[in-house]
Amino acid sequence: MKPTTGEKLFYGMNYIVLLLLGLSCLLPLVHILALSMSDAHSILSGKVSLLPVGFTMESFQSLFQGTRMMDSFKNSVVITVVGTALAMIVTVLTAYPLARKYFIGRRFFLLAFLFTMMFGGGTIPSYLVMKSLGIINTYWALWLPALVNTYNLLILRTFFVGLPEEVEDAARIDGCGEWRLLGSIVLPLSLPVLATLTLFNAVGFWNSFLSVLIYINDTHLYNLTVLVQNMIQSQSVLQEVVASQMMQADDTAQITPEGIKAAGIITLMAPMVIVYPFVQKYFVQGALLGSVKG
Amino acid sequence: MAVRSSLTDSAPRTGKRLKAGTVKLIKQNIPLMIMFLPGLLFYVIFKYAPMGGIIIAFKDFNLRDGVFGSPWVGMDNFVQLFNQAQSLQIIRNSFIISILSLVVGFPMPILLAILLNEVRKMAFKRVVQTLVYLPHFLSWVIVGGIVLSLFALESGTVNRWLEGVLSEPYPFMYEKVSWLIIYLGSGIWKEMGFAAIIYLAALAGIDPHLYEAGSIDGANKWQQIRHITIPGIGTTIILLLILSVGKVMDVGFDQIYNLQNAVVSDIANVISLYIYQIGILRGQYSLTAAMGIFENLVGLVLVLSANYFARKFNQGLW
Numbered sequence: 001m002k003p004t005t006g007e008k009l010f011y012g013m014n015y016i017v018l019l020l021l022g023l024s025c026l027l028p029l030v031h032i033l034a035l036s037m038s039d040a041h042s043i044l045s046g047k048v049s050l051l052p053v054g055f056t057m058e059s060f061q062s063l064f065q066g067t068r069m070m071d072s073f074k075n076s077v078v079i080t081v082v083g084t085a086l087a088m089i090v091t092v093l094t095a096y097p098l099a100r101k102y103f104i105g106r107r108f109f110l111l112a113f114l115f116t117m118m119f120g121g122g123t124i125p126s127y128l129v130m131k132s133l134g135i136i137n138t139y140w141a142l143w144l145p146a147l148v149n150t151y152n153l154l155i156l157r158t159f160f161v162g163l164p165e166e167v168e169d170a171a172r173i174d175g176c177g178e179w180r181l182l183g184s185i186v187l188p189l190s191l192p193v194l195a196t197l198t199l200f201n202a203v204g205f206w207n208s209f210l211s212v213l214i215y216i217n218d219t220h221l222y223n224l225t226v227l228v229q230n231m232i233q234s235q236s237v238l239q240e241v242v243a244s245q246m247m248q249a250d251d252t253a254q255i256t257p258e259g260i261k262a263a264g265i266i267t268l269m270a271p272m273v274i275v276y277p278f279v280q281k282y283f284v285q286g287a288l289l290g291s292v293k294g
Numbered sequence: 295m296a297v298r299s300s301l302t303d304s305a306p307r308t309g310k311r312l313k314a315g316t317v318k319l320i321k322q323n324i325p326l327m328i329m330f331l332p333g334l335l336f337y338v339i340f341k342y343a344p345m346g347g348i349i350i351a352f353k354d355f356n357l358r359d360g361v362f363g364s365p366w367v368g369m370d371n372f373v374q375l376f377n378q379a380q381s382l383q384i385i386r387n388s389f390i391i392s393i394l395s396l397v398v399g400f401p402m403p404i405l406l407a408i409l410l411n412e413v414r415k416m417a418f419k420r421v422v423q424t425l426v427y428l429p430h431f432l433s434w435v436i437v438g439g440i441v442l443s444l445f446a447l448e449s450g451t452v453n454r455w456l457e458g459v460l461s462e463p464y465p466f467m468y469e470k471v472s473w474l475i476i477y478l479g480s481g482i483w484k485e486m487g488f489a490a491i492i493y494l495a496a497l498a499g500i501d502p503h504l505y506e507a508g509s510i511d512g513a514n515k516w517q518q519i520r521h522i523t524i525p526g527i528g529t530t531i532i533l534l535l536i537l538s539v540g541k542v543m544d545v546g547f548d549q550i551y552n553l554q555n556a557v558v559s560d561i562a563n564v565i566s567l568y569i570y571q572i573g574i575l576r577g578q579y580s581l582t583a584a585m586g587i588f589e590n591l592v593g594l595v596l597v598l599s600a601n602y603f604a605r606k607f608n609q610g611l612w
Contacts, residue, residue: 010515014409015418021406022425024483028440029428031451035443046454094333097326104323109330113337118540119594121344122586123566124573128350128361129343145340148333178325207433210547214574229435229552232442258449265439272431280424284491 029269035262036060043258059259060267068220068227069267076206076224083143083205088198090147091156096182098153099160110157117150127214141215142208149204152197159193160186196282206271228264351584357577364580371584381568381585385543388564388589391477391550392542398478400538402486404531407493408523412515426487434484438552441480442467468557477553477562492534493527500526532604540597543589565589 030050035043039054047053063069097103098110120126126145135141163186171185187194209225216222222230351371353364375381406426413419429437444451445466453463466472504522513521524531547566554562565585573582 004514007515011412011414014412018409018413018418018422022422025425025429025487028444032440032443044449046451046457049451090332090336093329094336097330100326102319102322103326103330104319109334113341116337116341118597119345119590120341121347122583122590123569124579124583124586125344125347125350126340127574128347128579129339132360133339144336147336147340153333178322178329182329203431207435209433209435210551210570213570225433225435228439232435232439232552258443261439261443265436265443269432269436273428276428276431277424280427283427 029273032262032265035259036266038259040256040259043256058255059263062255063260063263063267067231068222069224069264071220072222072224072227073267075221079139079142079208079223080202080205082139083146084198084201086143087147087149087201087205088194091149091153091197092182092187092194094148095153095156095160096178096186098157113150113153123214130215136215137217137221139216139221142205142211145211146201146204146208149201152200156190156193156197159190163189192282195279199279199282203272224268228268231264232261348583348587350580351587353580355580355583367580371580372588374581375584375588380563383560384563384565384568384585385588387561388543388545388566390561391474391545391564394474394478395481395545396538396542399482399485400535402482403489404493404527406486407490407497407527408519410490410494411497411523423487426490428487429484430488432484434546434548434552437480437484437549441476441553445476467553467555470558470561473553473558474561477549480553481549489534493530496527496530497523536597536600536604539600540593542596543592 027050031048034048034050034052036059037052037055037057038048039056039058042048042053098106100106130136130141130145135144167185167189168181171181176185207225208223209229212223212226216226347361350361350364352366352368353361354367354370355361355364359365410419410422413422443449445453447453447463447465447468450463450466452466453460456464464472466476500522504526505518508518508522543565545564545566547570550562550564550567551570554567569582569586572578573585
C-alpha cells in the first residue's frame with residue numbers, strides 16, 4: 001500500500017523528533033568533553049561548543065596532580081569489583097532455592113522478600129543497624145546492604161524457573177547434587193541473564209553516592225562520584241587546585257574551574273561510556289526480563 | 295533419584311510412605327537451606343531489622359541508651375513534625391515535585407516507544423535507542439554537573455548563547471519556575487529512554503494483522519495509534535503506573551541533592567534531603583525516623599489503593 005500524504009508527513013516528523021531526542025542525549029556530553037580539553041581563554045570567552053578550542057590536556061593533568069582523583073578512582077574500582085562479585089554470589093544462591101518447587105517455605109520467603117519492595121524501615125533505622133554492626137566507615141557498609149536487590153532476585157528466579165526441567169531431572173538421575181546442578185547445569189544456561197545483572201550491579205556500585213555520603217566519613221575512602229560532586233558544588237576544592245597549579249606554572253591562563261569540573265565529569269563518566277556499547281544488548285534483555293516477572 | 299515424580303506419587307498414600315517422603319524432602323532441602331542462608335540473613339539484618347528500628351520514631355532516641363533503652367515518647371515526634379512550618383513545607387514540596395514528575399514524566403517513555411515503534415529504518419532506530427538509553431547509566435553527579443555547566447549564571451553555556459538576546463544573564467538555577475522545569479526536564483532526559491524499553495517490548499507483542507485490518511478499514515495513522523497501539527500496551531501502562539504511584543512521596547535523593555541550591559530551597563527541600571541533613575548530619579534520629587515512616591506508609595497506602603482500583607478493572611498487579 002502506498003503511504004498517503006498524511007502518513008508521509010507523520011513519518012517525516014517522527015524521524016526529525018527522534019533525531020533531535022537522540023542528539024539531545026549526545027551533544028551535552030560532547031560539549032563537556034570539548035570543555036575538558038580546551039584552554040582557559042577559550043572556555044572563558046565562550047568559544048567552545050562541540051569541539052575543543054585551543055586543545056590542551058592541562059585540566060586533566062592538574063586534576064590528577066592536585067586532587068585525590070587517582071586514589072578515589074581506585075576506591076571506586078574496589079567498591080565496584082568486590083561489591084558486584086559479592087552481590088552476584090549471594091543473589092544466585094538466594095534465587096536458586098526459591099526456584100525449586102520442593103524448597104520448604106518457598107512461598108513464604110518470596111512474599112516476605114516482595115514485601116520489602118513496598119515497605120522499609122528507611123534511612124535512619126538502616127543507619128542505626130549499620131552502626132550497631134560496627135561497619136560505619138568501611139566499605140562493608142556499602143557492600144552488605146546492597147547484596148541482594150529484590151528486583152534482580154525476582155528476575156533471576158523467574159529465569160531459573162523457566163529453564164527446562166528435563167535437563168535437571170536427567171542430571172539428578174545421574175546423581176548430581178544441588179550444588180553441582182547449580183554450578184554445572186543451571187549457571188551455564190543462565191549466562192545472558194547473569195551478564196545483565198552483573199552490569200546492573202556494577203553500574204549501581206560505580207555510581208553509589210548517597211550510601212558513601214552516609215556511611216563513609218574518611219575522605220581518603222571517598223569514591224569518584226563523591227569526590228567529583230564535592231568539586232562541582234564547592235568552589236574551594238577547585239580554587240585549591242587552580243592555586244596550586246598557578247604557583248608552579250608560569251603561564252597562568254591554562255586552567256579554569258570550568259575546565260577542571262568538566263575533566264572531573266569526563267573521568268567519572270568514561271568507564272560507563274567506554275563499556276556501554278559492548279553491554280547494550282545485555283541490559284535491553286534485562287529490562288525485558290523484568291517485564292515477565294512472576 | 296527421580297525426585298519430583300517420587301514425591302508426587304508418595305504424598306497422598308499411606309502414612310509410612312508419606313514419612314519416607316518427608317525424610318527425603320528434608321534431606322533434599324539441606325543443601326538448598328545452606329545456599330539460602332546468606333540471603334536470608336541479608337533480608338533479616340538489612341531489611342527486617344530496620345523495620346523493627348522504626349520504634350525509635352516513638353522514642354526519644356539517644357546513642358548511649360540505644361534503640362531499646364531510650365525512653366518512649368509516644369506520638370511526640372509526629373506531633374512535632376506536623377506542627378513545624380518547615381516540615382510541613384518539606385512534605386508539601388515532596389508531594390508537588392513528585393506529582394509533577396509523575397504527570398510530566400510518566401507519558402514520555404510511552405510516547406518515545408510509540409515513535410520508535412513507527413520507525414521503519416532499523417539502523418536509524420538502533421542508533422537513536424543507543425543514544426537515549428545512555429543517560430540512564432550516568433550518575434546524578436554527572437547529570438547535575440552537566441546541568442550546572444549548561445545553565446550556570448556566570449559561566450553557563452546557555453547564558454553565553456543568550457548574551458546577544460538578553461541584556462543580562464538569566465538565573466536559570468535560581469528562579470523557582472525555571473529551576474523546577476530544569477529539574478523535571480533532567481529527570482525525563484535521564485530516564486525516558488531506558489523506561490521506554492519495557493513499552494517497546496509490549497509494542498512488539500501487538501499482532502501486526504490488527505494494523506493491516508485497521509488500514510484496510512481506512513484508519514489513519516493517528517486512529518491506528520489511538521485504537522490499536524495504546525490499548526495494546528494498556529496492561530503494561532497500568533502496571534507501571536501502579537508501581538510509580540507508590541513513589542509519590544519519594545523524591546530521589548541523588549537527583550535533588552545534585553540540582554538544588556540555597557536560593558531555591560523553599561521549593562527544593564524535600565523529605566530525603568531533610569532526613570540526610572537533619573537526621574544523619576545533625577543526629578536528630580527520632581524525628582527524622584518519624585518522617586521516614588510517614589513517607590513509607592503513604593507510599594504503601596498509595597500502592598495498595600492504586601492496585602485496589604486497578605483490580606476493579608481486572609488490571610491489578612496482585
